[in-house]
Amino acid sequence: MAETRTSPARVLVTKIGLDGHDRGSRIVAAYLRDAGMDVIYTPPWQTIDAVVAQALQEDVDVVGLSSLATDHLIVPDLIAALRKAGLEHVGVVVGGIVPEDEHGMLTGAGVAGIFGPGARRNDIIDAVAALAAKARTARLETLGI
Amino acid sequence: MPDTTPRTVPRQRLIDRLRAGEPAALARALTLTETGGADAQTLLRQIHGDQHGDPARHAVVVGFTGPPGVGKSTLISAYVRTLRGEGRTVAVLAVDPTSPKSGGAILGDRARMGEHAVDQGVFIRSLAARSHLGGLTLNIHALVDVVAAAGWDVIVLETVGTGQSEIEVANVADVTVVINAPGLGDEVQALKAGILEIADVLVVNKADLPGAARTEQQLGTMLHLRPDDAPEIPVIPTVAAEGEGLDPLTTAIDSRAATITPAGRARRARSHAVDLIAEAAGRRVRERFRGPEAAALDALSRRLLAGEINADEAARLALLSQPAGSPLPPDIPK
Numbered sequence: 001m002a003e004t005r006t007s008p009a010r011v012l013v014t015k016i017g018l019d020g021h022d023r024g025s026r027i028v029a030a031y032l033r034d035a036g037m038d039v040i041y042t043p044p045w046q047t048i049d050a051v052v053a054q055a056l057q058e059d060v061d062v063v064g065l066s067s068l069a070t071d072h073l074i075v076p077d078l079i080a081a082l083r084k085a086g087l088e089h090v091g092v093v094v095g096g097i098v099p100e101d102e103h104g105m106l107t108g109a110g111v112a113g114i115f116g117p118g119a120r121r122n123d124i125i126d127a128v129a130a131l132a133a134k135a136r137t138a139r140l141e142t143l144g145i
Numbered sequence: 146m147p148d149t150t151p152r153t154v155p156r157q158r159l160i161d162r163l164r165a166g167e168p169a170a171l172a173r174a175l176t177l178t179e180t181g182g183a184d185a186q187t188l189l190r191q192i193h194g195d196q197h198g199d200p201a202r203h204a205v206v207v208g209f210t211g212p213p214g215v216g217k218s219t220l221i222s223a224y225v226r227t228l229r230g231e232g233r234t235v236a237v238l239a240v241d242p243t244s245p246k247s248g249g250a251i252l253g254d255r256a257r258m259g260e261h262a263v264d265q266g267v268f269i270r271s272l273a274a275r276s277h278l279g280g281l282t283l284n285i286h287a288l289v290d291v292v293a294a295a296g297w298d299v300i301v302l303e304t305v306g307t308g309q310s311e312i313e314v315a316n317v318a319d320v321t322v323v324i325n326a327p328g329l330g331d332e333v334q335a336l337k338a339g340i341l342e343i344a345d346v347l348v349v350n351k352a353d354l355p356g357a358a359r360t361e362q363q364l365g366t367m368l369h370l371r372p373d374d375a376p377e378i379p380v381i382p383t384v385a386a387e388g389e390g391l392d393p394l395t396t397a398i399d400s401r402a403a404t405i406t407p408a409g410r411a412r413r414a415r416s417h418a419v420d421l422i423a424e425a426a427g428r429r430v431r432e433r434f435r436g437p438e439a440a441a442l443d444a445l446s447r448r449l450l451a452g453e454i455n456a457d458e459a460a461r462l463a464l465l466s467q468p469a470g471s472p473l474p475p476d477i478p479k
Contacts, residue, residue, distance in 0.1 A: 039250065058252075
């Protein structure tokens with residue numbers, strides 16, 4: 001590869017499941033925008049298939065999911081669907097309310113970061129930026145120009 | 146250039162996957178093109194190589210523009226639904242503004258197009274405008290070429306919410322749809338708005354709101370003031386949120402698209418290229434004047450502020466002085 005340029009990290013901020021409390025995802029979307037990232041923001045109530053299609057078409061580096069009412073329980077299904085669609089390089093983080101004793105279930109399924117109430121802005125930004133950089137490197141391997 | 150890296154799975158070239166219509170390949174090709182660089186140029190050369198410089202010849206490119214809040218995304222979503230009903234495939238490139246402070250962007254146009262998320266015949270891509278003014282992105286023509294190479298029937302461009310001067314879309318799209326809504330301003334606004342002059346089709350969206358008939362009538366009056374030989378521009382009322390008025394709109398777009406010739410398309414592309422070069426040249430001069438040559442402009446700045454010369458004269462003198470770092474190569478006559 002003769003020249004490698006960089007463009008802003010692309011992050012899909014979304015909510016799956018039936019809960020519509022989207023204040024948290026809006027705040028995190030604004031944090032990431034203010035950190036210089038391109039944020040694809042969707043309304044709540046997305047299906048797993050819709051999130052996979054959007055992650056694929058938008059060629060995102062990271063998917064951030066907000067979960068305040070047990071929607072995190074279907075995140076492992078989402079990760080499986082992302083992998084099935086060839087998006088295994090995409091990093092997945094979850095923010096919101098996740099009981100301590102369910103963290104292991106999520107990280108075991110491939111969630112790269114969990115941010116609960118009181119998470120610091122810079123911690124979220126740093127984690128997403130690091131995941132995005134990792135996703136880009138993994139992706140270059142499969143470019144095939 | 147053959148790839149000699151050992152791999153477990155022989156990798157297919159991106160261009161072949163793109164032409165085969167693989168959505169992941171289109172997504173990746175768009176990222177590459179948006180980023181620029183050597184790989185992007187290789188890909189674009191491959192695309193242009195066997196399409197004789199007119200990669201968009203199959204696809205019809207339809208641009209939607211208008212002020213913020215008139216319902217561009219909602220109207221596009223309804224238009225996509227109509228096209229899908231006819232069995233046509235659609236790719237949407239939706240541009241949103243970039244924060245000039247952070248360089249980041251929230252891309253929310255597809256929020257209004259959620260009904261098409263899992264339709265295999267629809268591809269939606271959000272783009273950040275970055276520092277480019279004009280309503281689209283700096284390399285929109287290349288992005289359109291990439292989508293066209295992937296074989297989509299219709300390519301829809303959604304500009305950022307425009308003011309009165311973002312007319313670039315007319316140089317990129319085969320058909321330009323300018324959207325208005327009632328209550329945005331009085332008759333004077335409608336008359337002075339530069340974006341109205343680029344319309345092939347005018348839409349009054351939110352036509353169920355009070356004042357819609359008046360907006361329609363004002364637009365009609367404005368069109369009436371043009372020369373007699375100006376092309377006819379239909380004014381179409383729609384209620385995008387209810388899916389009303391989409392059949393007349395689609396018909397109007399199709400009849401306009403039917404008049405597009407390869408020569409006309411080439412003329413437009415050339416005009417757009419000139420604009421891009423002029424924009425890049427202006428950027429270079431601005432960087433020079435604000436950077437390495439700022440000190441050299443001191444004397445001119447003083448004379449300008451003292452009222453001895455105006456900005457045009459100062460600019461002429463500054464460009465004539467041709468100091469180090471001049472943008473003109475020595476072999477170009479001054």
